[in-house]
Structure formats: structure tokens, C-alpha cells
Amino acid sequence: MSTSSSLREVAVLGATGSIGSSALDVIARHPDRLRATVLAAGRNVEALLELCRRHRPRHAVIADGKALPALREGLRAAALDTQAHAGDALDALISGDACDTVVAAIVGAAGLPSTLAAARAGKRLLLANKESLVLAGELLMRAAHEGGATIVPIDSEHNAIFQCLQGRQDDGSGEVSRITLTASGGPFRGRDRASLANVTVEQAVAHPKWSMGPKISVDSATLMNKGLEVIEAHHLFGLPGDRIGVLVHPQSLVHSLVEFIDGSTLAQLGLPDMRTALAVGLGWPRRLESGVAGLDLLAEGGRLEFEPPDTDAFPCLRLAFEALAAGGTAPAVLNAANEVAVSAFLQRRTGFLSIPALVEDALEALPPVAADCLDTLAEADARARCHTEAAIAHHA
Ligand SMILES: NC(=O)C1=CN([C@@H]2O[C@H](COP(=O)(O)OP(=O)(O)OC[C@H]3O[C@@H](n4cnc5c(N)ncnc54)[C@H](OP(=O)(O)O)[C@@H]3O)[C@@H](O)[C@H]2O)C=CC1
């Protein structure tokens, strides 16, 4: 528990990743207000140990149990009193008094259990792991409501909307008429579908504006990232798909827009650096210095450009809107098939254009059923993974 009411004790899940690194950068700038007490990673013990040496958390968690002895030994060799745990201890740690704030930045559906645990335990939940909302948005939002958790979206677009709404979420006021998510367009903006057949992994992960992990970078290249974000926005802000728009904005300076019923549109602008969104969450409702410079629009080229997304070249965005409209288990199937397809692409087992094809195939093969509980969603997720793995193996 916090030793003083102003000190926030933060669990950083996905600490060795891109968001984890940005979160720890902001935390380290505010030793009087923020402390990293729990650091969790997947399997990269060396990177986790290095973070433990720097941030001296009370607990370090490695999901891969086989790596636990190496973590223990590394902590002992560094004479740190950080306790080492395997992944099965994570949910209990998050739910207990080791932290009051959780940065949920594990990549993919693997982040759902810990995100749910933080929501149920009523923590301040800084939610970057968008896949958990896509997979189980209704359950997660209900868990947060019942547990008394405060969710601050960290995804830059949703963080922008959160700021425009001054922290209100789905308050039923009816004052918001529409939200518009901006999209960079990714590394292949402007190209037609045929020209994408032979793009490489290196080209796909080279995002023009943001420095991010490989999975979300490929999602940005296919525009699935924006599709996942539409579903994420639906759950966070309580708007139906037909009141959520997407606008390509190649400069990535306007992070999203909210239109109100009186004709006002508010937007949040800033340099493309996730430390701003993380500082909003870590300090909320106060503002914290983040290390990000203010925006000089003239230095950034003096122009803000917008264009419609091309869903012929990038059908993943259309598939996500369709999955949201279909409801039930459809978003879980979309997410699982996409995770498997992106992983296969990153391992060079399938091509870039197979990603939308595999997702569409899974959605057709596994029609939606009502998603009334976690078991149903977990089953849909597992079936979509199996189906997509088999489809990749069949075409190999
Ligand atoms: N990067 C960004 O700017 C943004 C990211 N997001 C979202 O944030 C999340 C993280 O993205 P990003 O930081 O880019 O991803 P990275 O690939 O950079 O990092 C992923 C992190 O998750 C950890 N991890 C993977 N599997 C597990 C597991 N089973 N249990 C515990 N930890 C695990 C990894 O550990 P290890 O290193 O040990 O493998 C690593 O710390 C994603 O959901 C993404 O969509 C949203 C908006 C922007």
C-alpha cells in the first residue's frame, strides 16, 4: 500500500516492452509521486533484470516459469531484495496491496487475465492492452464498474478522447455525437492491394511515426490496429460503431477528435510519443511532466492533412467494423485469428496479404454466438486460433 497518500505504487505489466519502457521513463521522473513496485515480463529475463537493477521493484514476475531460476539467480547476484515470481503469481500480486496502479501493457490476449484482475480489484488501470477490450470488452468494463476501478485509456487515440471528455466515460449524458479516431495510415499508405503481396517483415514493422512492438506495428500496417481501436472505443466510450469514424492523418499530431451535439469538435494534439498518454494516466487527474516537448506546428511542417482510409487495400478495418456489428464472439474471433496470422507473418510463415484473408476466413467459419461469459469467449478465442493455425499449415 502507498506509504503516503500522494505516492502511487505502480505495477508495470509488459515492463520490457515499448509501453513498459515509456511508463518506467515517466515513473523515474517523479520519485516523489510514483514508484514501480511490480515489474512483469514474458520471457526476457536479462531485460527484466536490468530493469530491476534500475528501478528496484519489490516484485519481479516472469511469465515463463522455466525462466524463474535465472531471474532468482540474477536478483541474488545483484544483491537486490526484489522477490521473484512465475506468471501464476501475477493476478494475486496485482489484486493485493503491492500496487494501487496497474499499467496493463502485455501484448495480445495474454494480457486479459491480469487486466481483469486489476479491474476486479478496483485499481487505477492504465489500459494499453487493447486486445483485452476487443476480446472481452463488456466483461472487462463490468468488472471495472463493479470493482470500482478507474480505467485511463493509454492507447493514444483513446487517451486523446479521454482528455477531450475530461475523464468522463460513457456517462449517458448524450452530449457526444461522434468520435473520430485518427490513423497514420501505416508504412504502406497510398499503395494498392496488389502492390502489397511481397512486402517484407522489415517494411511492415517500420512505422512512419511511432516506435512500437512488432505485433502492433504490423497491425498498423494492415489497418487492423485501427479496427481493434474502433472496438476498443465502443467499449470505453459506449458509442455504437456507426458513431465512430476513422480518418487518416499522416502526421500523427492530432490524436483523435470528439464531436459534441452543439457543433463543437475537440481534439488533442501532441508529438507522437506515448509518454504523454502515460503521464496523463500516471498523474490523473493532475498533469505531470513527461519528457515530451510541446508541439511546434510550424516546425512540424505547418500542415495537418486528412484523408479517408482505403478499405480496399486494407480490408482489416472493414472486417473489424463488421465484427463489432455482428457482436457476440465475433470480435474475439477477429482478434485471435489476427494474433495467429500476425505471428505467422512475423515468423515468415505466411505473407502480408494472408493476414486479412485468414481473419475473414475465421469470421466466416466461426459464426458469432452470444458472449455471455468468459468461458464462451475463451472457447471462441481457442477455436479461432486452431482454425487459423490449420489454415496456415494447409497453405504452407
Ligand atoms: N507501443 C505502443 O506505442 C502502443 C502499444 N499499445 C498496446 O500495448 C500493448 C503492448 O505493446 P508494446 O509495448 O508495443 O509491445 P512489445 O512487444 O514492445 O512488448 C510486449 C510486452 O509484453 C510482454 N509479454 C508478452 N507476453 C507476455 C505474457 N504471456 N505474460 C507477461 N508478459 C508478456 C513482453 O515481455 P518479453 O519482453 O519478456 O517478451 C513485453 O514486455 C499491446 O497490446 C499494444 O497493442 C497501444 C498503443 C500504443
Ligand SMILES: CC(=O)[C@@H](O)[C@H](O)COP(=O)(O)O
Ligand atoms: C501510438 C498508438 O496509439 C498506436 O496505436 C498508433 O495509433 C499506431 O498508429 P496507426 O495510427 O498507424 O495505427
Ligand SMILES: [Mn+2]
Ligand atoms: Mn493507437
